[in-house]
Amino acid sequence: MTFKGIHKVFFLGIGGIGMSALARWFRHEGYPVAGYDKTPSPLTKELEKEGMLITFEDKVDSIPLDFTTDPDEVLVVWTPAIPKDSVLLNFFQAHYQLKKRSEVLGMITKDFYTIAVAGTHGKTSTSSLIAHLLKSAGKPVAAFLGGITQNYHSNLILPGKSKEATLVVVEADEFDRSFLRLHPNEAVVTSADPDHLDIYGDEATILDGFRDFIRLVDKKGKLYLQTHAWYRLGEQVSSGAGIREYGLRSSGIHAENIIAKPGSFQFDYIGTKAQIKGLELHIPGFHNVENALVAIAISIDHGVTEDQIREGIRSFRGVKRRFEIHSSDPGRIYIDDYAHHPEEIKACLSSVRAMYPTQRMTVIFQPHLFSRTRDFAEGFSESLSLADEVVLLDIYPARELPIPGVSSAMLLDGIKAGKKILIQKNQVMDYLEESQPEVLVTMGAGDIDRLVPGIAQWMNTRTKHSQS
Structure with missing residues (x-):
């Protein structure tokens, strides 16, 4: 190009x-x-x-x-x-x-066989998984990703020179309708929940945006729809491409025998072309098992063998800030996640609870955008209630100016956790010293990531001292 x-x-x-x-x-x-x-x-x-x-x-x-x-x-x-x-x-x-x-990304990928991954949540982990399975199997793949992969320490994957790539995996971002600039031969829709209402205005309009994206898929290609996304998009889904459904409990591509372990999830892949038993995924979470399902299905279609898939799933180390485990000692667990939508928070905390069912879970959450906090306040409170203790930080404004009456405090009343509090970022370390959490989860898409290295160092230092 x-x-x-x-x-x-x-x-x-x-x-x-x-x-x-x-x-x-x-x-x-x-x-x-x-x-x-x-x-x-x-x-x-x-x-x-x-x-x-x-x-x-x-x-x-x-x-x-x-x-x-x-x-x-x-x-x-x-x-x-x-x-x-x-x-x-x-x-x-x-x-x-x-x-x-988005225009430039569309120009670059136009002449390549493109696998585009869209969705209000899950697209970064899913596109990274697809790229890793293909690359680890020796396929000539390039990938433009929305996160830093732990395996490649980059958000760009290239097979030597990019001109050698015959497959391009690209994250298809719905923000500002960017994904409508792409030319997908295959596409995945991981989710289609309302989001970016500051751009789209209402839920119906963002769903129409996803339907417009689906219409871009090559008629000779394939379209993979997560079960709930397909349900939300409804009968108006129109694509000349062959549609395949996937999900944890899908009647199509699905998982069986899911076992949540500290640090990993084990599952069986059940698809139309193959069944692969006893896969071990070292990025925990039910949502990550679901992401792996579609990555495996696409890899099989592109000639990746069962042994290569098994090794690729085992060796995948995830994406920074996507269920990233910084400390895993019993009683001193620290996980950081990019979750900034109620459904993402629910998926993350449900998985943490399955992994550590008897330990007290503390969540530190920084809301992202005034408009998103206002639009989904009830959902945020409900999802955060899965924790035992909730610590809220002020809203990260990103591209927005403050909205009168909208703040993190508006979430507190709806949170059903046993303990809930609003503090400033500069008070976090003192709060941790006082509360000594057993399982700690930090979440948000703002600048909460600046706190992560210090929290991780504190947690690991605390661990070492307790062992000495």
């Missing part, structure tokens, strides 16, 4: 997980890459080590000189997460050619 006349690429919002995967692809293809982001992060530091120039100042004079001499040679890739009043965004709009991240 070439971009005619383009010799340099600048990313507005280069530290975003989807943006950084594209930046890495262009860098791999030999393009000079630069970018802007609001604040430094571990990911931007990695990009800088890989040779990308990054500024954290929203000023025109912060643009590298090489990117200002001939604007016609520069492609500027931007994300709607960039505020409309951004100085750089307005400058580039006046003088450069701009394309959204």
Whole structure:
């Protein structure tokens, strides 16, 4: 894939997980890459080590000189997460050619056989699982992912040079209708729950968005629908592709003999083409077993053998911040998860409870977006009630301004946990010292991830001291 006349690429919002995967692809293809982001992060530091120039100042004079001499040679890739009043965004709009991240991803993948994974939850883990099963089996696969895989320490997977890829796995993001820019030969819909109502307006409109995505699937291809997603999309699902249903209790592709263990889940895969008994998945969770089902089905279709699937499932180490276990000593368990929707919280906490049924579970949750907190307040309270103790942090606003009357405190009354409290981020470590949790889960899509290394170090230090 070439971009005619383009010799340099600048990313507005280069530290975003989807943006950084594209930046890495262009860098791999030999393009000079630069970018802007609001604040430094571990990911931007990695990009800088890989040779990308990054500024954290929203000023025109912060643009590298090489990117200002001939604007016609520069492609500027931007994300709607960039505020409309951004100085750089307005400058580039006046003088450069701009394309959204989703447009560029569609351009890159258009000429490859593309497996697109959509869904309001589960798409990052599922797309990563598909890519890993194919790659570990020696298939020529590239993948653009929405998280950092533990196996490859990246959100971009390439088979040597990307031109050698015959399969591309891509995460199809419903935010801002980005997934409608793709050209899928095969597609997965892991879930279709209401979300991003600040973009879509209401539940019916986001479901129509998923139906529009489904219509993009090649008529010679395949469409995999998770049971509940298919039910939600209803009889209006229209696709020329062959539809296959999957789910834990599906009548189609499903799992049997699921056993929850500390640190892993064991299950049998039951599909139309194969049955594989005694699989061991080391990223725990009932939802992850479900994600594995569709990854296995797709892998079988692409010639991956039973032995290769068994080894691929066993060796998959998951994605950072997706049910990531930082401490596993009995009585001192620490799990971090990206969950930021009531259904994701329910899936995570139900699995934690199955793994550690007799231990006290403490959850620290940072809501993400004022609009999402307002729209799903009742659902958040209900899902968080699965914990014994709930600690709420203030809402992470992301791209939004505050909404009057909307705060984390509005969730407290509906939470049925035995103990519930609202604290500030800078009070978390003192609270942990006081409460000494047995099973701790941190959750959220905001900057709660900045607390994770310190909590993990505290938990592991506490573990060592207790053993000495």
